[in-house]
Amino acid sequence: MKVYPRLRAWLAERYDVGAVEQFVEHQAHKPLPPQTGFWHTFGSLSLYLFLNQVVTGILLMIYYRPTTNTAFESIRFIMTKAHFGWLIRGLHAWGATLMVLCVLIHMVRTFFMGAYKKPRELTWVLGVLIFGCTITFGFTGYLLPWNQLSYWATTVGTEITGAIPYVGEYMKLLLRGGEGVTGETLARFYVAHVVVLPWVLTGIIAVHLFLMRVQGLSTMERVGEEKPIDPQKAIPFFPHHVLKEGVIFCALIGVMVTLAVVWPAELGEKADPFVTPEGIKPEWYFLSTYQLLKYFPKLLGILVSMVPPVLLLIWPFIDRSPERHPKKRPVAVGIGIAGLVLAIVFGIVGHFSESHVTFNGKHYFIDIKGAPHLEQPAASPEKAP
Amino acid sequence: MRITRFSVVWLTAAWLANSPAHAADANCVNCHIDRNAQFKDSVHAATGLTCIDCHGGDPKANDETAHATDNFHRPDSKQAIAQLCASCHSDVRKMNPFGLPTDQLDRYKTSKHGEALFGKNDQRVAGCTDCHGAHDILKVNSPQARTFAANIPATCGRCHSDENLMSRYKLPADVVAQYKTSYHAQLLFEKGDLSAPTCVTCHGNHGATPPGTAEVGQVCGKCHGRQRELFEKSPHAEASAAGAFNQCVSCHGNHAIQKASVDLFASACVQCHANDPGQLARRDELVSVIKTAKVAYAKADERLHDATVRGLATDDEQILLQEAKTDITQLEALQHLLQPGELKLPAEHAQQTVAMIMGDIDHLEHIESWKRRALWPIWTFLGVMAVIFWLKRRQLE
Numbered sequence: 036m037k038v039y040p041r042l043r044a045w046l047a048e049r050y051d052v053g054a055v056e057q058f059v060e061h062q063a064h065k066p067l068p069p070q071t072g073f074w075h076t077f078g079s080l081s082l083y084l085f086l087n088q089v090v091t092g093i094l095l096m097i098y099y100r101p102t103t104n105t106a107f108e109s110i111r112f113i114m115t116k117a118h119f120g121w122l123i124r125g126l127h128a129w130g131a132t133l134m135v136l137c138v139l140i141h142m143v144r145t146f147f148m149g150a151y152k153k154p155r156e157l158t159w160v161l162g163v164l165i166f167g168c169t170i171t172f173g174f175t176g177y178l179l180p181w182n183q184l185s186y187w188a189t190t191v192g193t194e195i196t197g198a199i200p201y202v203g204e205y206m207k208l209l210l211r212g213g214e215g216v217t218g219e220t221l222a223r224f225y226v227a228h229v230v231v232l233p234w235v236l237t238g239i240i241a242v243h244l245f246l247m248r249v250q251g252l253s254t255m256e257r258v259g260e261e262k263p264i265d266p267q268k269a270i271p272f273f274p275h276h277v278l279k280e281g282v283i284f285c286a287l288i289g290v291m292v293t294l295a296v297v298w299p300a301e302l303g304e305k306a307d308p309f310v311t312p313e314g315i316k317p318e319w320y321f322l323s324t325y326q327l328l329k330y331f332p333k334l335l336g337i338l339v340s341m342v343p344p345v346l347l348l349i350w351p352f353i354d355r356s357p358e359r360h361p362k363k364r365p366v367a368v369g370i371g372i373a374g375l376v377l378a379i380v381f382g383i384v385g386h387f388s389e390s391h392v393t394f395n396g397k398h399y400f401i402d403i404k405g406a407p408h409l410e411q412p413a414a415s416p417e418k419a420p
Numbered sequence: 421m422r423i424t425r426f427s428v429v430w431l432t433a434a435w436l437a438n439s440p441a442h443a444a445d446a447n448c449v450n451c452h453i454d455r456n457a458q459f460k461d462s463v464h465a466a467t468g469l470t471c472i473d474c475h476g477g478d479p480k481a482n483d484e485t486a487h488a489t490d491n492f493h494r495p496d497s498k499q500a501i502a503q504l505c506a507s508c509h510s511d512v513r514k515m516n517p518f519g520l521p522t523d524q525l526d527r528y529k530t531s532k533h534g535e536a537l538f539g540k541n542d543q544r545v546a547g548c549t550d551c552h553g554a555h556d557i558l559k560v561n562s563p564q565a566r567t568f569a570a571n572i573p574a575t576c577g578r579c580h581s582d583e584n585l586m587s588r589y590k591l592p593a594d595v596v597a598q599y600k601t602s603y604h605a606q607l608l609f610e611k612g613d614l615s616a617p618t619c620v621t622c623h624g625n626h627g628a629t630p631p632g633t634a635e636v637g638q639v640c641g642k643c644h645g646r647q648r649e650l651f652e653k654s655p656h657a658e659a660s661a662a663g664a665f666n667q668c669v670s671c672h673g674n675h676a677i678q679k680a681s682v683d684l685f686a687s688a689c690v691q692c693h694a695n696d697p698g699q700l701a702r703r704d705e706l707v708s709v710i711k712t713a714k715v716a717y718a719k720a721d722e723r724l725h726d727a728t729v730r731g732l733a734t735d736d737e738q739i740l741l742q743e744a745k746t747d748i749t750q751l752e753a754l755q756h757l758l759q760p761g762e763l764k765l766p767a768e769h770a771q772q773t774v775a776m777i778m779g780d781i782d783h784l785e786h787i788e789s790w791k792r793r794a795l796w797p798i799w800t801f802l803g804v805m806a807v808i809f810w811l812k813r814r815q816l817e
Contacts, residue, residue: 115735274812275816278809278810278812278813281809282806285806286802289802292798293799297792301731302731
């Protein structure tokens with residue numbers, strides 16, 4: 036006798052297995068709207084990448100030691116001695132970047148297809164919170180290798196919170212656990228990164244997925260005029276959509292492994308609070324905010340940088356027109372495109388600011404605000420007698 | 421108000437705290453407010469000394485009659501000050517608890533300062549209080565002390581940068597300015613290395629005297645012992661003994677001494693050997709051996725650093741690099757022998773070690789290249805899987 040029927044029979048004597056099977060069957064073959072395409076796979080990819088972060092994160096935790104004396108050394112051990120440690124760390128580091136990218140693309144798709152509109156406003160809000168959690172994961176995880184870049188980027192990052200009126204100093208103290216970035220900060224970031232945030236994000240994702248499955252995928256029809264999905268044209272979730280996700284999934288695995296091999300996560304130099312390296316930059320997803328802050332006085336800069344996330348969070352309650360098609364929502368789409376372009380431009384300027392670049396054979400110094408200054412070639416030193 | 425037993429004890433303790441010695445100070449302070457302001461934070465106040473310990477007088481008097489005692493004295497010359505300080509600082513019993521030497525006055529008398537003061541009654545030369553202060557004397561390891569390592573150049577410079585004063589003794593007034601340009605000063609002021617040489621390290625403190633030609637090597641050798649030892653075996657030692665060569669100073673200079681590099685050979689040797697092709701050829705050979713080893717070491721250091729930052733396993737190579745560094749350090753000392761043959765062994769060992777490091781890094785990078793090659797089968801597998809998924813989907817549609 037085969038194992039599964041025996042197991043099922045054993046369970047059926049005790050539980051309502053039929054109901055569970057019916058639920059799974061219904062969810063697996065749930066019909067999706069006919070226009071469900073490759074752009075719809077980025078949500079699943081984000082979920083996969085989250086699982087990748089959990090698995091590789093657990094493996095890294097086996098050897099990682101979160102103290103100022105051991106953090107850097109344990110990462111070096113992982114990179115150089117632990118079997119495939121370099122690959123696991125690479126998959127974790129690049130997985131973080133790709134997860135931010137996938138969540139962003141998923142949000143952009145949702146925004147331009149008007150999928151955040153009634154009745155899916157809360158799903159959107161939860162999605163924004165997922166994005167917030169994802170980049171907070173990035174911020175807290177960045178410090179953990181305890182190298183020069185991570186130490187000083189965290190110093191700058193936490194310093195910014197100090198400028199928030201009334202509560203800034205307390206927030207900074209809460210984040211750092213003292214005046215400077217020390218072992219206390221490392222412990223706090225570690226706990227946030229491996230205990231608090233994973234559970235918070237798991238909870239939000241669960242509700243996000245539940246709402247998505249209950250309400251189904253959005254179509255391009257006007258709010259209140261949605262028609263039931265035509266069973267003839269519907270795409271079954273399994274196997275049709277899952278096979279489509281499989282194709283993208285293979286590409287994602289390939290890209291992630293390639294990145295981990297060709298551009299492995301660097302070990303860097305151990306954090307030294309007495310030596311400030313040049314060109315401290317945050318991770319790419321903070322670059323636009325980092326650059327934006329430079330154009331305003333500290334307090335005003337923080338207020339201005341708070342506008343995009345707040346706007347994202349409450350957007351479904353601002354844009355309440357029934358139209359979903361981008362061509363029929365010129366203002367919302369225009370704001371969305373402008374926001375994207377600004378984020379990309381500020382990000383690029385932030386990347387090149389405070390650095391020397393060569394363009395068209397000429398050397399330029401890009402100042403803190405992104406303005407290029409032509410550099411004169413240095414005079415050749417006189418020959419020593 | 422009820423007087424409790426506790427308040428009686430408290431009042432008694434407060435009265436006892438206001439002991440006779442402190443009362444005497446309090447009386448001095450009535451008139452000498454400014455002196456007390458200087459004295460209260462001094463090392464002498466911290467050890468419990470009071471005004472009368474140095475100046476005598478009547479501790480009970482509350483006016484000028486305090487000065488009208490036989491034991492009252494106000495030192496009126498630098499000799500008297502020195503004797504007053506020595507009354508404690510030459511007393512072994514008094515200094516033992518603090519671990520301080522008791523030969524400062526004896527040493528001072530051997531110094532140029534002491535000779536001028538006690539021999540010629542020259543009151544312009546530095547006495548105890550000129551360097552240590554009078555009422556505000558602090559411990560040597562206190563950063564505010566005039567005698568703190570980082571403050572020594574400024575303390576000496578108060579006199580030795582004074583052109584008028586120095587011209588009386590036909591001494592240059594730019595020595596401190598020169599020192600501030602030196603590598604020693606860079607270590608002291610920029611790197612905060614308090615063990616870096618200051619004026620007193622070479623000239624002495626209480627027994628301050630300029631080292632003569634014969635002693636320069638001994639003075640530098642206090643820190644650069646190995647270099648001195650090798651110099652003694654070099655051809656220059658003979659020239660020094662004959663008075664034709666000022667030991668270390670001839671090549672390295674003195675107050676404005678810079679960090680020595682192999683480039684020093686280019687400017688130093690020609691001072692004496694400009695017309696001696698044989699010696700210049702020997703110089704070039706020395707320079708070539710040292711430079712070759714140093715360039716190889718620098719390349720290995722840079723490449724190893726790059727590999728380490730990238731996260732490659734370089735622990736063993738770091739140890740090898742330290743070995744090579746030891747050879748380079750040996751070369752830097754051995755060059756004082758001025759014998760190119762003596763340099764060959766460490767130079768060759770450094771080159772061999774560097775070659776091993778480079779070989780190991782090549783091996784590590786070879787492994788890295790294999791990781792990249794492994795991407796081909798991975799991509800092939802993933803590509804096949806993607807095509808299967810795609811075709812299956814097409815079939816279903």
